[in-house]
Each structure stands twice: as C-alpha cells, then as structure tokens.
Amino acid sequence: MVSTALEVNSLRKTYPLWRQEDVIALQDVSFSVKEGEVVGLLGPNGAGKTTAIKCICGLITPDTGSITFFEQNSNNPAEHVSAVLEGNRNIYWRLTARENLEFFAGLQGRSGVDPEIRSILERFSLNKKENTPARKLSRGMQQKLALGCSLIRGTDLLLLDEPTLGLDVKTSRDLRRYILKLASKEGKTILLSSHDMNVVEDVCERVIIINNGEVMADDKVDNLKDLFNIHIYKFTLKGRYKLDDIEENFDISESKYINGKTRFKVALKSSDSFYRLIDELQKSEIRLEKVQNLDSHLEEIFMNIIENDGGSVT
Amino acid sequence: MRDHIVLYSVLRKYFIETRRYILNMTMSIAGFLMLFLIVFFGLQSFGAEAETLKGSLVGFAMWIFAASAYSELSWNLIEEARNGTLEQLYLTPSSFRRISGYLVTSSFLFQFIMFAVFLGAMLLITGQRLALNPGVIVLIGLTLLSVYGLGYIMGGLSLVFKKVQAGNQILQFMFILFLVLPSFTDHPIIYFAPISWGNVLINRMMVGGVSLLDISMSNFLILAVNSLIYLLIGLAVFTYLEKVAKKRGLLGHY
Structure with missing residues (x-):
C-alpha cells in the first residue's frame, strides 16, 4: 500500500x-x-x-x-x-x-x-x-x-x-x-x-x-490543464498590423512580423473568447491567414492562477 | 547512530582541507614566530630574567593556541554559511552541537600539533629549555575549554548577526590581557577570567618543572570549574542564538 x-x-x-x-x-x-x-x-x-x-x-x-x-x-x-x-x-x-x-x-x-x-x-x-x-x-x-x-x-x-x-x-x-x-x-x-x-x-x-x-x-498537471481549459492558438495574419487594441483585451505573446506576415500567440480560456478575438480582427479589417491550435502548457496555467489570485484550486 | 563514523568523517575532512592549505598554515606559523622573536629578543635586550623569558615563551605559545582555537568555531560557521554547507550540516541526524563538538575535537588535535611545532621552533631558536611533561596536555585541554565556550558564544552571534570579525579580533587581543594578568596581580579575578588560571598552572609545570600530581586538588578544581562554566555558558548562548537564527530563517544566509 x-x-x-x-x-x-x-x-x-x-x-x-x-x-x-x-x-x-x-x-x-x-x-x-x-x-x-x-x-x-x-x-x-x-x-x-x-x-x-x-x-x-x-x-x-x-x-x-x-x-x-x-x-x-x-x-x-x-x-x-x-x-x-x-x-x-x-x-x-x-x-x-x-x-x-x-x-x-x-x-x-x-x-x-x-x-x-x-x-x-x-x-x-x-x-x-x-x-x-x-x-x-x-x-x-x-x-x-x-x-x-x-x-x-x-x-x-x-x-x-x-x-x-x-x-x-x-x-x-x-x-x-x-x-x-x-x-x-x-x-x-x-x-x-x-x-x-x-x-x-x-x-x-x-x-x-x-x-x-x-x-x-x-x-x-493534466487535471489543471483540463480545469483551466486554456488553449494556445497561433495566429498568422497577412500583412503588417499593430495589435495594440487587441493586446488590451487578450493575452498576446511572441508577436512578430516576418516575410510580410504578422504572427502571434494567444492564450484563450473559452470558445467565446476565441470568437470574440476573430470578431475583433474582422472589425479591424485584419486579414487572417491561418489559426493553429497549440497544446496548452503549464506556464499558461501557472500565470492564470497567479494573476487571478482569488481562490484556490485543490 | 554510529557516532564514531561521524567523528571520523569530520576529522578526516578537517585534515584534508588543512593539508590542501599547508602553505598558508606554514606562513602563519612563520609570521607568529617572527612576532614572537621580536618580543623575546626585545625582552632579552631589556635584561629580563630567565624565568620571565621562559614565561613569555609559554604565554606566547598559549596565546597562539587560544586565539586560533577560539576563532576556529566562529570562523568555521561563517565559512560554512558563506559556502552554503552550513544547512547541510544541520541536515544530519546527529545534532549540530554534536557535529560542532567533533569539529572542536578536530581543531584541538590540529592546534595541538601546531602548538608543539611552534613551541619546538621557539625553543630551538632561543636556546631556552622547558620541562615538557606530558601531563601538561591535560591542563592545556582544560584551559582551552573556556576558550571554546567563548568560541561558541561568538559562533552563535555569527549565526544571527553574520559579521562578527571585529568582535573576534577584540577578543583575541583580550586573551593577551587574560594571559598576562597573573604577572601583575594576584587579585581573585585571575580565578574567574578565562585562561588566566590555566596559564598560571601551565607555567608552573613547564617553567617551574612541577608535575601534574604536584598541583593541588583545589587549584586543579578552580581551573576545571572555571573552564566548564565558560563552556556551559557558551553552549547555552549558542543554543539560544541557534533557535533565534532558525526562527528568523537566517541559518543559510551570510
């Protein structure tokens, strides 16, 4: 035992x-x-x-x-x-x-x-x-x-x-x-x-x-991933864009411009926020080329728990 | 707990580390020797008597022994804290006080060898003769217990306050005062001060040529009680300051 x-x-x-x-x-x-x-x-x-x-x-x-x-x-x-x-x-x-x-x-x-x-x-x-x-x-x-x-x-x-x-x-x-x-x-x-x-x-x-x-x-670790249901997406946009407005509302990282394309990663907690982001991109007349769903990592979960230091998860 | 294994490990480590720094040790002996020779020949040129010269020889060797033995504990704690190994010593099933006791034992053995080499070199250079009775080791050991007591106090202070080197230096020079005190006064303070009475008895054996058995029981008891009181006070203060350091989370800091 x-x-x-x-x-x-x-x-x-x-x-x-x-x-x-x-x-x-x-x-x-x-x-x-x-x-x-x-x-x-x-x-x-x-x-x-x-x-x-x-x-x-x-x-x-x-x-x-x-x-x-x-x-x-x-x-x-x-x-x-x-x-x-x-x-x-x-x-x-x-x-x-x-x-x-x-x-x-x-x-x-x-x-x-x-x-x-x-x-x-x-x-x-x-x-x-x-x-x-x-x-x-x-x-x-x-x-x-x-x-x-x-x-x-x-x-x-x-x-x-x-x-x-x-x-x-x-x-x-x-x-x-x-x-x-x-x-x-x-x-x-x-x-x-x-x-x-x-x-x-x-x-x-x-x-x-x-x-x-x-x-x-x-x-x-796996339970925490499920519990927080955080998904990391990689967005590729056609052209060069300033993402300041979007960054105010979404957790965007690794934003860069290479070969005529703007790329960034974003951590999203629900499908609602995913669609909200798509809406915002469309409103800003940003041309979306590709969206990839990446695995969520402990780092994002950790940041989420630390930043929302309200209650505990045990 | 197999204490003999722990003692052997501490002893072995002490001697390995000392051996690796043999040049430093040799230079410090040479430095002290030069300092002694200046004092000795200075006294000789002022026409000091043979007994005074021999007394200075024993007193100086005792000072070196006491000062090194005393600083060993606190210096070691500072070094261990600085290198990050102090917490590892606390993480052993034997209590740290026991480990430090083994360290004191290792240090005594080593300092005694150093004392013997130093004394031998002084006798050889000055051409003086002293009575080298093995019984004197008992008196030296007892005398140094009070020094280790003071070392424990300073060691405890270094756990909490870290920088205590200035205090160390002051006490090392205070030892000179304690050692020469009996030459100037027979006030009872010499029974209470650390190492003073021990130095009187050691002088009686090494300069006066008396044997250990010739020393009266009362004189011997005064030395034993004096040294034990200093050692016990030192251990009590160390235990208290160790608790303070653990409470404040200071053990591994320097």
Missing part, C-alpha cells in the same frame, strides 16, 4: 521586521506527498517555496503547523529527508568529488558505501573527475555532485530547491532524466521547487502552486 511520505499541515511562518509590518511567508499551507511521487512546488519569487522547503528540513522553525514523515511524528527531519538547496552551494569546494560523497555518507553515520559512491559517480558521469576538487568542476557537474551528496545520505525523501538553476539546456535535461529515474527506478519521493515550468512539467506528475504564502492549486 502506498503511504504518505510527507504531510504538511497548516504551516504558518511570519518573519518579524524591525519597525515594519511582519512579512507573512506561509499562511496555513497544507499538502501531502505520497511515497514514490514526484511533486513540483511552483510559485513566483517570494511566494514561500524555499521557506516551505526549509521548514520541512527543520532549518526554519514555523510559527504553527506540523510536519510528519512517513506517517510518523519526528523531531529529527534529517533521519528522513535530504535536500539540495540553492543548486551547487551544498558541497565542499576544497574536497574532491569522491571526498564530498564520502564525507556526506559519514555524516549520516554510513560506512562501507564505496560501491554506492562508485555507482553515483558513474550515474552522474563524474567518474573521470572523482579526484578533482569540487571548485574545479563545471557548474553542471557541481550540481550533479550536490544531488549525489544528498543521495548518498540514503534517505527516501528528497527535497530539491531549484536543482536546474543556472544550468545549460543539455545539463538541465540530463538532470531531469536522473530525477525521473530516481523516482521510477529507486522509489525515491521527490518534492522539487523550480522557476522553470519545463522542468516541473517534464518531471512532476503533480504540482502545488504557491503564491503569497498560500497554496493556490494542488493537482495533477
């Missing part, structure tokens, strides 16, 4: 400021993550993602609320959780890749982990650099090493805060693949926070959207 790996209940955290109003970082945040699940924590800057992750790790004391791991109350999160916080800033720069892995295994009280270390070095293509000091590794390798150091701790729950931040496209893709394998092949439970919608969409089955310290949405 699948059990709950992490349960966060009514977490509240405020930061007192000297002679200013307190900053509310989290207000009544509740969610759970099932064993083996990969869940994304999404939110704009200052939404409360990192505070939530650090509260789970025990690095920040919440004002109220409770956190349970694997259905047990524990006052020592480190027995259940390992975390990669802020990308590559989790490793010792003067130690080599291997020494870092050995040190973090030792901190967990683990010995005889040499085969595991070798497997991690191989998996992350760090085996040729195992004796290179961490400071001499590329940023991507450092981030892989940081992930390796959290794996060697041997906990079943992994918290990854912005694991692909600052990585190039290829390394980011490699890392996403590793994260997916960790869940599917090794049964790890992963809570991942990221600004990058592509990372969350690629890796996570479920997404929790946080804004202003509150959970705005908590559902499977």
Whole structure:
C-alpha cells in the first residue's frame, strides 16, 4: 500500500521586521506527498517555496503547523529527508568529488558505501573527475555532485530547491532524466521547487502552486490543464498590423512580423473568447491567414492562477 | 547512530582541507614566530630574567593556541554559511552541537600539533629549555575549554548577526590581557577570567618543572570549574542564538 511520505499541515511562518509590518511567508499551507511521487512546488519569487522547503528540513522553525514523515511524528527531519538547496552551494569546494560523497555518507553515520559512491559517480558521469576538487568542476557537474551528496545520505525523501538553476539546456535535461529515474527506478519521493515550468512539467506528475504564502492549486498537471481549459492558438495574419487594441483585451505573446506576415500567440480560456478575438480582427479589417491550435502548457496555467489570485484550486 | 563514523568523517575532512592549505598554515606559523622573536629578543635586550623569558615563551605559545582555537568555531560557521554547507550540516541526524563538538575535537588535535611545532621552533631558536611533561596536555585541554565556550558564544552571534570579525579580533587581543594578568596581580579575578588560571598552572609545570600530581586538588578544581562554566555558558548562548537564527530563517544566509 502506498503511504504518505510527507504531510504538511497548516504551516504558518511570519518573519518579524524591525519597525515594519511582519512579512507573512506561509499562511496555513497544507499538502501531502505520497511515497514514490514526484511533486513540483511552483510559485513566483517570494511566494514561500524555499521557506516551505526549509521548514520541512527543520532549518526554519514555523510559527504553527506540523510536519510528519512517513506517517510518523519526528523531531529529527534529517533521519528522513535530504535536500539540495540553492543548486551547487551544498558541497565542499576544497574536497574532491569522491571526498564530498564520502564525507556526506559519514555524516549520516554510513560506512562501507564505496560501491554506492562508485555507482553515483558513474550515474552522474563524474567518474573521470572523482579526484578533482569540487571548485574545479563545471557548474553542471557541481550540481550533479550536490544531488549525489544528498543521495548518498540514503534517505527516501528528497527535497530539491531549484536543482536546474543556472544550468545549460543539455545539463538541465540530463538532470531531469536522473530525477525521473530516481523516482521510477529507486522509489525515491521527490518534492522539487523550480522557476522553470519545463522542468516541473517534464518531471512532476503533480504540482502545488504557491503564491503569497498560500497554496493556490494542488493537482495533477493534466487535471489543471483540463480545469483551466486554456488553449494556445497561433495566429498568422497577412500583412503588417499593430495589435495594440487587441493586446488590451487578450493575452498576446511572441508577436512578430516576418516575410510580410504578422504572427502571434494567444492564450484563450473559452470558445467565446476565441470568437470574440476573430470578431475583433474582422472589425479591424485584419486579414487572417491561418489559426493553429497549440497544446496548452503549464506556464499558461501557472500565470492564470497567479494573476487571478482569488481562490484556490485543490 | 554510529557516532564514531561521524567523528571520523569530520576529522578526516578537517585534515584534508588543512593539508590542501599547508602553505598558508606554514606562513602563519612563520609570521607568529617572527612576532614572537621580536618580543623575546626585545625582552632579552631589556635584561629580563630567565624565568620571565621562559614565561613569555609559554604565554606566547598559549596565546597562539587560544586565539586560533577560539576563532576556529566562529570562523568555521561563517565559512560554512558563506559556502552554503552550513544547512547541510544541520541536515544530519546527529545534532549540530554534536557535529560542532567533533569539529572542536578536530581543531584541538590540529592546534595541538601546531602548538608543539611552534613551541619546538621557539625553543630551538632561543636556546631556552622547558620541562615538557606530558601531563601538561591535560591542563592545556582544560584551559582551552573556556576558550571554546567563548568560541561558541561568538559562533552563535555569527549565526544571527553574520559579521562578527571585529568582535573576534577584540577578543583575541583580550586573551593577551587574560594571559598576562597573573604577572601583575594576584587579585581573585585571575580565578574567574578565562585562561588566566590555566596559564598560571601551565607555567608552573613547564617553567617551574612541577608535575601534574604536584598541583593541588583545589587549584586543579578552580581551573576545571572555571573552564566548564565558560563552556556551559557558551553552549547555552549558542543554543539560544541557534533557535533565534532558525526562527528568523537566517541559518543559510551570510
């Protein structure tokens, strides 16, 4: 039976400021993550993602609320959780890749982990650099090493805060693949926070959207797509047009003029708004050449939830 | 929890990192040695007695030992916070206080080696002789407990306030005052100040040539109680400031 790996209940955290109003970082945040699940924590800057992750790790004391791991109350999160916080800033720069892995295994009280270390070095293509000091590794390798150091701790729950931040496209893709394998092949439970919608969409089955310290949405990515029923259309117009009037009423992006044609994308929530846009184009005597229906992306759903910060979707 | 594995890991990391910066360490020993020689030959040229010269030798070596041991904890916390590894140390099943205890142990072992090398070099250059009784290690260890207590206070302050280097420097120079205090006064303050009484007893062994067993139980207890009180106050202050840092979300910041 699948059990709950992490349960966060009514977490509240405020930061007192000297002679200013307190900053509310989290207000009544509740969610759970099932064993083996990969869940994304999404939110704009200052939404409360990192505070939530650090509260789970025990690095920040919440004002109220409770956190349970694997259905047990524990006052020592480190027995259940390992975390990669802020990308590559989790490793010792003067130690080599291997020494870092050995040190973090030792901190967990683990010995005889040499085969595991070798497997991690191989998996992350760090085996040729195992004796290179961490400071001499590329940023991507450092981030892989940081992930390796959290794996060697041997906990079943992994918290990854912005694991692909600052990585190039290829390394980011490699890392996403590793994260997916960790869940599917090794049964790890992963809570991942990221600004990058592509990372969350690629890796996570479920997404929790946080804004202003509150959970705005908590559902499977596909369900959110259905719920918001957002469709992205690509319009091609014959000739050059200024779209200022239309932009006032519609969420238009990537507008450009190439080879005598004006192209733009628009996110529309219903068929009504689609027809309204067509009407407006006709009224403005704009000559429409082609309309393509594109898949909706998590990014549009995210923007919709954040911009209509009225109610929550759970 | 297999504590011996954690202790071994912390020790190993400490020595690997120190070894990688061996040149820096050698240069700092050479710098202190030059500073000492200026003081020593200055005193000699003013016609200081042999006992004063030997006392200055022990006092100077103790100052280096105490100042380095003291700054180790707070400096380490600052470094770990700056590099982003402090939060990882908090994310271990052993409590951070235990990890820092292992760090203090590693630091003591290393500083003791440095102290021995430094003292040996000073004796060789100045041609002085000291009684090198192994029992002195017990007194040095006890004396340094008070220093580590102060280190914990400064370490805790660095968790919350971050920039505490100026305070560090002031305290390092205060150690000179604590060490020379017994030369000027026999006021009971020397029993209460950190490292003063320890330095008196260490001098009795290394300069006066008495053995550890010759030191009276009351004198030994004064040192032990003094050091333990400083250490306990240091740990209590550190625990309180650690809670403040966790409440304000300051652990990983620098």
